[in-house]
Amino acid sequence: MNIKWLFSVFVCVVLVGVVPVVMASSGPTEVLKPKLNASMAVLSDPSLAGNEQKDVRRAKFMDIAMQVFNFKEMSKRVLGQTWRKIDPLEREHFTRLFTKLLENAYLGKLEEYSGQTIVYKDERVKGKKAAVSTVIYDENTFLPVNYVMLNTDTGWRVYDINIEGVSLIRNYREQFKSILRKKKFDGLVKIIEEKNSSFDVEEFR
């Protein structure tokens, strides 16, 4: 009788103690899902549609993107060894440039789409890293997209996107490696700056 009572007290304590902990630590999918939904909502928001609203829309989108993507980690991984050779100012400058490059490259593409549904298929956590696999369904096609995430003091953030084995960061990394070999860091910065301004010219037309 006594043992039984003790046991039920123990269970209550454990339950009360554990539940808040479980609620507090949100997993990678729980972080990713609302943010992706919010960003898609910005793109399909009719009040933000049209070319005149482009800057507002993009600013809102990037606001959300900053909360879900770890652009600094991406920049670090994309540069590899070179990241350690450059000083903090250069790192910051590069992170800004690379973020802008990704924004230019993929936001324009994303804006072409609307009304897809994202299905979350699987989640795998291993230490500080996690992979979340999703499938994007469009009208007559589908695309499996895997997000690779890292847990830092700011929570789970995406640092790579992998589509059918093709890694976004590895792709840029290989390109940068080939440029760095010939033109060093300053040359790379110049090339990215040129690329970014080429998007501005295109938009201006």
Place this chain on the structure above:
Amino acid sequence: MRTFISIKHAFVFLMILSLFLCAGCAQQKSAALDQDTGMEKQGDEMDMLLSDDFFDEEFGVEEFCCDPLEPMNRVFFEFNDKLYYWVLDPLNIAYTAVLPFDIRYVIGNFFHNIAAPIRFINNVLQGKISDAGVVLSRFLINSTIGVYGLTDPALIEFGLEPKLEDFGQTLGYWGVGEGVYLCLPIIGPSNIRDTVGFVADVYTHPMGYIIDDTLQSFGYYSLSRVNMLSLNPDVYEDLKKYSLDPYVSMRQVYLDYRRNMIEDNTIEQRSDNQL
């Protein structure tokens, strides 16, 4: 007749020679992989994403890429680029203008369906007997109910997903390395293993036995390529737009994509296909 045999012999010799070249590269790669993953065994695709430490320079792991022919490859890349903008793209614009999306989609289904023997043979060669069964069922259903493979009721009604295999993947499955990266004129990105695979696939493609004429075969190949392009018009232009070095970007996409196609099918990961 005699010349024909000697050409055939030379061809077989070349294939064997290139396989040996691949083996050399394979050894280097597996050494790098052992270093990379250490003791732990690789799991499925999701686990591979997490064990992918290509960025952690502390381990000294450099992603292996065998591209000693880069100068030549870049020339062919430029050639293909010109081919795209001067020939393929205008052709595609005309083609898209004449045929609506639905028709082009149906034609794409037809091209896919008729190449089923390649997928069947290569599933069998990799010991994936249940997948080979799926390929066979898909072919039979789509060729009959699907009207000569024009539509895909096997997927829509029966939920049978395509099992894409080719001879390059079969070689990779049995441990043949990629060999040197190649950017081939007209055909595009490849490597020695997949080039050998491509040639073998040409021989197992049923169209090769239906049409005898080289010019007609080339016409068939061109039409399938233009049709495929018309269904995915932005792929190449996006790649050029988003990358700082399109040649390197395309090379990496190709290598990643092929490795993924081969690796998600290795023996340990697929218990459903054991004999």
